[in-house]
Amino acid sequence: MYLNEMLLLGAVLFCIGVYGVLARRNGVLVLMSIELILNAVNINLVAFGAFHDTVQGQIFALFVITVAAAEVGIGLAIVLLLYRNRRSIDLDQVDLMKG
Amino acid sequence: MLNANIAAAETAGKAVAASGWFLENAWLIWLFPAVSFLLILLFGKRFPRGGSEIGIAAVGASFVFSLLTAIQWISEVEGGAGGALTQSITWLTNDGQAIGAGIMIDGLAVMMIFVVTVVSLLVHIYSTDYVAGDRRYTHFFAFLSLFTASMLFFVTASTTLQMLVGWELVGVCSFVLIGHWWEEKDNSDAALKAFFTNRVGDMGLIIGVSILFFGAGTFSVIGVNEAAITGSMSHTVTLAAALCLTAAVISKSGQFFLHTWLPDAMAGPTPVSALIHAATMVVAGIFMVARLYGVFFEGFSIGGSSINTLALIGGLTTLVGATLAFVQNDIKRVLAYSTVSQLGYMVLALGVGAWTAALFHLFTHAFFKACLFLGSGSVSHAVHSFDMKKDMGGLRKAMPHTYRTFMIGTVALAGLPIMSGFWSKDEILVGTGGWGLFGGTGGNGAYTVMLAMGMVTAALTGAYMTRVVYLTFFGEFRGHGTPHESGPRITVPLWILGGLAIVAGFINFPAGFQLVPASWEEKFLHWVEPVGVSYFPTIKHATPSWTLAIVSVIVALIGIGAAYYYYFVRVRAVSPVATELPDGPTSRSAVARLGHRILVNKYYLDWLYTTVIVGFVKGPLAKAAYWTNQNVIDRVVNEAGTRSVQAGNIVYHKVDQLVVDGIVNATGKISDSSGEELRRIQTGKVQQYAAIMFAAATILAGIFIIVI
Numbered sequence: 001m002y003l004n005e006m007l008l009l010g011a012v013l014f015c016i017g018v019y020g021v022l023a024r025r026n027g028v029l030v031l032m033s034i035e036l037i038l039n040a041v042n043i044n045l046v047a048f049g050a051f052h053d054t055v056q057g058q059i060f061a062l063f064v065i066t067v068a069a070a071e072v073g074i075g076l077a078i079v080l081l082l083y084r085n086r087r088s089i090d091l092d093q094v095d096l097m098k099g
Numbered sequence: 100m101l102n103a104n105i106a107a108a109e110t111a112g113k114a115v116a117a118s119g120w121f122l123e124n125a126w127l128i129w130l131f132p133a134v135s136f137l138l139i140l141l142f143g144k145r146f147p148r149g150g151s152e153i154g155i156a157a158v159g160a161s162f163v164f165s166l167l168t169a170i171q172w173i174s175e176v177e178g179g180a181g182g183a184l185t186q187s188i189t190w191l192t193n194d195g196q197a198i199g200a201g202i203m204i205d206g207l208a209v210m211m212i213f214v215v216t217v218v219s220l221l222v223h224i225y226s227t228d229y230v231a232g233d234r235r236y237t238h239f240f241a242f243l244s245l246f247t248a249s250m251l252f253f254v255t256a257s258t259t260l261q262m263l264v265g266w267e268l269v270g271v272c273s274f275v276l277i278g279h280w281w282e283e284k285d286n287s288d289a290a291l292k293a294f295f296t297n298r299v300g301d302m303g304l305i306i307g308v309s310i311l312f313f314g315a316g317t318f319s320v321i322g323v324n325e326a327a328i329t330g331s332m333s334h335t336v337t338l339a340a341a342l343c344l345t346a347a348v349i350s351k352s353g354q355f356f357l358h359t360w361l362p363d364a365m366a367g368p369t370p371v372s373a374l375i376h377a378a379t380m381v382v383a384g385i386f387m388v389a390r391l392y393g394v395f396f397e398g399f400s401i402g403g404s405s406i407n408t409l410a411l412i413g414g415l416t417t418l419v420g421a422t423l424a425f426v427q428n429d430i431k432r433v434l435a436y437s438t439v440s441q442l443g444y445m446v447l448a449l450g451v452g453a454w455t456a457a458l459f460h461l462f463t464h465a466f467f468k469a470c471l472f473l474g475s476g477s478v479s480h481a482v483h484s485f486d487m488k489k490d491m492g493g494l495r496k497a498m499p500h501t502y503r504t505f506m507i508g509t510v511a512l513a514g515l516p517i518m519s520g521f522w523s524k525d526e527i528l529v530g531t532g533g534w535g536l537f538g539g540t541g542g543n544g545a546y547t548v549m550l551a552m553g554m555v556t557a558a559l560t561g562a563y564m565t566r567v568v569y570l571t572f573f574g575e576f577r578g579h580g581t582p583h584e585s586g587p588r589i590t591v592p593l594w595i596l597g598g599l600a601i602v603a604g605f606i607n608f609p610a611g612f613q614l615v616p617a618s619w620e621e622k623f624l625h626w627v628e629p630v631g632v633s634y635f636p637t638i639k640h641a642t643p644s645w646t647l648a649i650v651s652v653i654v655a656l657i658g659i660g661a662a663y664y665y666y667f668v669r670v671r672a673v674s675p676v677a678t679e680l681p682d683g684p685t686s687r688s689a690v691a692r693l694g695h696r697i698l699v700n701k702y703y704l705d706w707l708y709t710t711v712i713v714g715f716v717k718g719p720l721a722k723a724a725y726w727t728n729q730n731v732i733d734r735v736v737n738e739a740g741t742r743s744v745q746a747g748n749i750v751y752h753k754v755d756q757l758v759v760d761g762i763v764n765a766t767g768k769i770s771d772s773s774g775e776e777l778r779r780i781q782t783g784k785v786q787q788y789a790a791i792m793f794a795a796a797t798i799l800a801g802i803f804i805i806v807i
Contacts (some may be wrong), residue, residue, distance in 0.1 A: 022790050030786070095783030 004071045006047035015039035027089040028081040031072055119171040121164060122184050126202050127252035128164045131157040131220075136245040139656025143237035148227070154240040155223045162216040165209075172209045173576045173626055176751035180337045183208075183321065185257050201665050202321055203257035210458065211254035214465045215379050217479055218598070219247040221242050221592035222374040228588035229370055229480060236705055239279060239368070240267040246272035246352055254386055258318040262387065266304060266351070268299045276375060277367040289366035296360035304387075307343030310336060311394065324393030324634035334397065341398030344391065345408055352384030354446055355416040358439045358452075359704050362423075365431040365485075369476030372431060377438050378465040378470050384446045385461055392454060396636040401452045405546055410450025414552035416443030419702065421559035425566065426698040429485045430475045433567050438468060439513065440556060444527055447553065451546040453530020453639050455607075455624045460527055462623070463519035467511035470596035474505035477589050478571060481582035483753055487570040490578035497582045500590040502572050504597035508566055511600040513561040514655050519604030525648050526609065528553050529641045546603055557651055558658030566663035573667065575675035605757045609643035 013036055020033025042061040049057015083089050135157030143150025187201025203206075223243060230239055249272060253265025271294075278290030312318055314336040315326035326332040348354060353361035364376045375381070388395055388409070399407040420440030426536035427433045441464050475485070478501060484490035495502040513520035514525070531550040575580070581801050584590065607623035629635040670677050700706060780791070 018793055022786055022793070091785055094785070098781065098783030 003047055003051050006043060010040045010043040010047070011042065013037075020069045025090050025092055027082060027091055028076070031079070032089060034075075035068060035072065038064055118180075118184060119175060121168040121171045122175070122204050123186060125164075125208075125212070125255055126186075128161045128168070128216070129220075129248050129255060131161045131164075131185060131248075132244040132251065133248035136241050136248060137245060139237060141239040142534050145242060149240070151223070151227050151240045153458075154244045155220070155227075155247045156225050157244060158216060158220045161212075161247070161251065162220045165212040165216040168169050168212050169205070169209050171424070174205065176206065176626055181630055183629065183634070185321065187207070187257055187415050190260075198260060198318055199258055200261050201244070201257040202255040204255065204627055207386070207458065207629075208255050210462060210623075210627050211386055212251060214462060215254065216245065216249050218378040218465055218469045218596075219243070219250075220375055221469070222370045222473070224371075225476070225589055225592045226368070226370040228586050229476055230368055235279065239276070242272050242275050246276065246375060246380070250383070253383060257320055259311060259320060259323060259391070260318045262320075262390070263304060263308055265381060266347075266387070267301065269375075269383055270294065270301065270351070273297070273364070273375050273380055276371040277364045279368055279371065280366075280397040281365075285368040289360075289363040292362040293364045296357050297350050299357060300347040300689060301383075303343040303346025305682040305773065307347065309342045310340040310343060311391075311791065316342065320390060321634040324391060327393040327397045328633070328636050330397075337394055337398040339398075341395050342408065344387065344394065345412065348384035348388055348446065349412060351383075352381050352442045352446065352722035353416075353420075353439045354384070354412050354443060355419045355439075356704060358416060358420065359701065359708065361439055362427075362432045362701075365435050369472060370430065370477065372435070373469045373472035373476065376435065377468040381438065381442055382445070382461050382465070385442065385449065385457060388446070388449045389454060389458055392449070393634060393636050395449065395740075396452070396638070399450070401450065402636075402638070406548060407450055410447055410546055410549050413443045413445070413447030414549050416440070417447060417556040418443070418552055418559075421556045421563065423698055423701055424559075424563040425510075428488045430487050430491070430567060430571060431472070431476065433487075433563060434468070434471055434475060437471075437560065437563070439550055440560065441468065441512070444524065444553065444556070446551050447528040448530055451531045451549050453527055453641070454638055455628045455640075456523065456526035456530040458627055459607050459623050460523035462606075463511070463523040463600070466596050466603050467508045467518070467520055467600035470504055470600050471508035471512065472594060473589070473593055473596065474501050474508060477501040477583075477593065480585050480589065482578045482580075484578065487567065488577070488603075491571045491575040491576070492578075493576040494582060495573065497576070497722075498572075498584045500584055500593060504593040505572070506568065507597040507600050509564045511604075513564050513659060514557055515561075516652060516653065517601075517604070519600050519602070521608070521652070522604035522607060524553075524557065525651055526607070526643070527559075528651055529643050529647055531641075553649065554654050557655045561655040562662035565659050566666060569662075569666035569670070570678060570787075574671060574677070577676050577678075600794075609644060610640075 017036030017038075017040060021030055023031065023060065024030055033056060042064050045057040045061045045064070047057070049055065049061075075089045077090050086093065132154070135153050138153050139150035143153065146152060159483050183203050183205035185201060185203045186392065187199035189197045190200035191198050223240070226239065226243065232234055246269060247267035249265050249587075253262055253269060256262040256265055274290050274294040277293050278287045281287040281290070299306075308318070309321045311326075312330040317323060317326075322484045327337045350357045350360075361376060361381065364370055367376070395409060396402065399409055401407060403407070417440045420436045420438070420443055422441065424433045424436035427436060441460070444458045445460050445464075448454075448460060478494060478498065479485050481494070481498060481501075482490045507518070511520040514520045528550060531546040531553065571582060605619075608620045612620055626638075671678055673680060697703070782788075
């Protein structure tokens with residue numbers, strides 16, 4: 001099996017996602033980076049599932065995809081409202097919760 | 100009382116206990132008037148005669164029952180039974196000690212029931228005329244009923260605790276009825292005086308009953324008497340109990356030196372005076388002694404001595420009452436002192452061991468004294484006054500029925516043959532058993548002093564009653580208007596009582612009396628005195644003597660003769676309206692004046708009570724108490740207050756402000772400052788949070804890997 005390769009692919013994808021989440025200012029790109037992180041996880045789940053010759057990994061992956069779709073839907077809606085109110089989707093300017 | 104258990108013969112004594120429907124259901128006798136009291140109180144005003152018909156019906160029913168009870172009792176006794184019939188229920192249980200309540204029927208109870216119901220019934224009938232039109236007519240009859248019920252409850256009580264209840268109840272009724280016309284301050288004062296004076300003795304009763312309970316371990320009358328007689332209760336305890344109970348007798352039965360309430364109690368309506376203060380309530384004390392005779396007989400060692408507390412008190416009372424009766428102008432007060440004197444006779448008789456004589460005198464006295472009181476009420480009804488000197492005189496023509504019955508009562512009271520008072524008084528004098536000279540032998544002791552006191556009183560009684568009769572019925576009328584004879588509802592009870600005053604004595608001819616068949620002798624003694632039972636001490640009966648009877652009659656006649664000479668001869672010779680001689684002994688002799696002054700002031704006993712005792716309590720004692728209050732108690736309180744304030748200040752400054760507040764403030768400050776520091780990481784920027792989260796996750800993952 002090419003488990004190691006798969007895991008490496010997942011790790012790389014995860015790191016790109018984390019970088020995107022932490023470094024980008026654009027709200028849409030942050031959401032897309034989160035998708036990358038989730039898909040890195042999905043690769044891991046499917047890889048381990050195939051490695052152990054079970055179906056649970058794929059089922060979990062399907063769940064994650066479903067939840068991710070919902071998450072992106074809500075996230076985009078927030079971004080849309082943010083844009084309507086501020087004419088910007090720069091996350092650095094969204095600090096209303098500052099203590 | 101459905102599950103009442105009939106006491107077996109062994110608890111009631113050796114004699115076979117009597118039985119019979121009326122004896123077993125004697126509690127009905129007090130239940131009738133008790134129910135009547137409630138009915139009159141609640142619905143009396145709606146009845147056409149203001150509730151009096153309920154009272155009369157209830158007391159009438161009690162009378163019929165008491166008569167049947169008496170008949171049944173007599174047939175039982177004649178048939179050989181003699182033990183008391185007791186029935187009881189458990190009233191309450193406290194700490195495993197069951198306290199019973201019930202009825203105890205023996206000759207004594209039967210006799211008392213009879214006397215109370217007879218007099219009460221006649222007084223009820225008499226009252227319908229006497230208090231007619233009174234604003235509290237209904238109330239009056241309600242309390243007459245309650246009084247009758249209480250007294251009947253008292254005399255049938257089977258436990259000392261029940262006796263206490265009945266005793267207090269009659270006291271309350273007496274208070275209410277003396278103060279019936281409470282709008283006048285004198286009347287309410289008299290009611291209070293009666294009540295408070297009785298309270299003094301009630302304390303004695305409560306303590307005495309308690310002592311007997313702890314001494315004998317029971318409240319049962321039979322048990323207490325047995326404990327005293329068998330000696331299972333020590334003599335000291337018995338003596339202490341007897342002394343406490345004597346205090347109760349002194350107040351309730353108007354004995355010297357607490358007799359002062361009884362004459363004042365005449366402020367009540369006359370039927371009340373007749374019922375309560377002559378015939379029934381005041382004899383509660385006599386009854387109590389008779390009921391607990393074992394305690395008194397053993398406690399005072401009545402048998403074989405020549406003087407004891409009970410006999411001495413009785414003797415003094417009989418003299419004090421008789422002498423005070425001389426100086427009263429109020430006809431009812433004369434009769435009240437006469438009652439005091441006669442009650443003294445009864446206590447004296449109990450004190451010398453002449454148990455039956457005392458109760459026989461109680462029996463006859465109830466009739467002739469009620470007759471006299473109701474007669475005086477009839478007179479006052481006609482002349483609207485009780486003052487003999489101002490408003491009476493010459494009434495014998497205007498009021499023939501009252502005059503005749505009053506004369507019967509007077510002769511009975513004076514103790515002339517063949518009236519009832521003669522037989523009972525003679526029996527008491529015989530019972531003193533003192534004087535071998537008169538052949539009075541075989542008594543319980545040699546009470547010579549008591550015999551002398553009784554003899555002197557016999558002379559005094561005749562004299563003061565002669566005075567009353569002269570001032571009321573002879574000479575010329577001194578009042579206003581034209582007095583008329585009272586109606587039949589007053590005269591019929593008078594005649595019934597007058598008749599009883601004549602014949603009541605025939606019930607107990609002395610033993611060895613030659614003029615009647617032997618089977619007629621000592622019936623009263625046979626029916627009333629318990630014989631061969633364990634709850635009654637063995638007492639001896641003095642032998643009657645002709646000599647003593649003749650001497651006592653002569654003594655009484657001397658008293659009557661002296662008074663007759665003074666009033667009917669000397670005073671009348673001055674003027675038909677005169678009430679005393681213008682140059683009488685009080686104007687001539689300093690000694691007589693002094694004696695008169697002492698008597699008018701009632702031996703200064705009221706002065707002693709109101710001025711000395713009450714005055715001392717009100718004056719110096721109250722001042723001392725006030726000083727103590729101000730300087731001792733208040734000072735302690737103030738000091739305590741000041742100290743408390745100081746302690747409070749210390750606690751406030753040191754403990755509350757420094758320690759407690761310090762802890763609270765410190766907690767707040769620490770939270771505040773730490774929050775100030777922590778708010779800095781709260782930037783509101785999502786990406787910083789995410790960075791921290793990932794950093795932390797990385798570190799934790801690192802730790803996880805290293806540790807694993």
